[in-house]
Amino acid sequence: VGVDELASSGKFDKSIILALKAAKFLNLTPVQQKSLVPILEEDGIVVRAKTGTGKTLAFVVPTLQTSLEVFDRRRKGVSTLVIAPTRDLALQIESEYKKVISKLPRSLQQNADILVLTGGKRTSINVRDPPSIVVATPGRLLDQLSNPKKAAVFKNLKYRVYDEADRLLDVGFEQTLGDIDDILVQNAPDGFKSILFSATIDADVDSFARQHISENYKYINCVSEHEPEAHENIHQSLITCKDSTDVFKTSFSYIANHLQHKVPFKCMVFLPTVASTEWFYQSLVRGVDNGVFDARPSSFVRLHGKRTQSARDKVVGQFRRMQSGIMVCTDVAARGLDFNDVTHVMQLTPSVSVADYIHKVGRTARAGKEGKAILFLTKNEMKYSTILRKERGVNFEEVIEAEDIEKPHEDILDLVRINEEEIESFISTYLSFQTQVAQKHRFDSHRAIVDIMELYRTILSQPDATMQ
Structure with a gap:
């Protein structure tokens, strides 16, 4: 009309x-x-x-x-x-x-x-x-x-x-x-x-x-009762991973693969804490230096609540203007921010609130365009996909095993390694978030903790490391 x-x-x-x-x-x-x-x-x-x-x-x-x-x-x-x-x-x-x-x-x-x-x-x-x-x-x-x-x-x-x-x-x-x-x-x-x-x-x-x-x-x-809550133009995929280490190996590999293809890849990557956002962003920049990602560091930006208002405004403007690029963000950016032509939304953890999954997915496929939403879950978190289906009618159009994602660098976590202080900060806040999510959705909390300690040792490359 x-x-x-x-x-x-x-x-x-x-x-x-x-x-x-x-x-x-x-x-x-x-x-x-x-x-x-x-x-x-x-x-x-x-x-x-x-x-x-x-x-x-x-x-x-x-x-x-x-x-x-x-x-x-x-x-x-x-x-x-x-x-x-x-x-x-x-x-x-x-x-x-x-x-x-x-x-x-x-x-x-x-x-x-x-x-x-x-x-x-x-x-x-x-x-x-x-x-x-x-x-x-x-x-x-x-x-x-x-x-x-x-x-x-x-x-x-x-x-x-x-x-x-x-x-x-x-x-x-x-x-x-x-x-x-x-x-x-x-x-x-x-x-x-x-x-x-x-x-x-x-x-x-x-x-x-x-x-x-x-x-x-x-x-x-304006929403049909039979319609799933996420927009029909969004192709939703689930990538199942062995553990948290596998989630990050696979997500970095997924990004590296798409940046190689030279087709527009405008992606929002959601992480649950400020420190995890900082760690992931710094890792992407380090990966450019080490030849993992075929991109300029300026095509990566980050958005979270600890940044000053002027820095956030600047990032929003930069990302709006990008044809291809990656914004790593916390939930601050999940609601109400409208970016044109976002091709992919990646969520690397379950959300505490199921509604938040829908809102994050809604950052792509705006104004009649199509988009992809990718959720990464560990074996321990698989119950979350059932919750999404039952509570929100989410149907994943494809479920992919992490091992089927092409890994351009087997040692990708070594190639994106940043300083120990950033890693400590990331892991401690990530651990408390994952414990909260495990309690909310009834995952195995002990397994979640063991999982994250394993991730910590892997990204530090210190098999015996312990948290302070």
């Missing part, structure tokens, strides 16, 4: 439709087809939609339409508030708004100015000249709303949007969101529409929606 169909509804300004076309948004995704008009017409809506399905534009367009309709230079105020779980997602939402706003006629652009409020950004609400649209993370928003003069600019609020609500609740923002709600309700006597987007609607999200959206909210489900 083309965007011209919006004109036939009579609900959308011609300038918005032209701006969408100029911004190269020519067709409506199923999520947009189902929700654009209801968001304008209904009061409380919950939309279940997977990531990568065009859901951001589904609220950008109607809220922008409303911003233009209600704009009044004499009584400026915030007409739309979007609440997102992370700074990265907030910036991405701002970017989607700006793609459309930048194509509006000049005279209208100033009626749809936008402000982002997140940690790490020193922006603040200007009470004399408030923005029409605010995109914010909960903590920073509450901080601003605690000032009564700033709270007052939400007097004529028309829309409050929760994006990735499951993630907002996962991260533990429920109390903060409740405090924000109290302030908004006090300051907006005429009330406002609330919309919630979420990839999963479990009991927690439903309870939150009944409280914050409406007891009888309208539910728009």
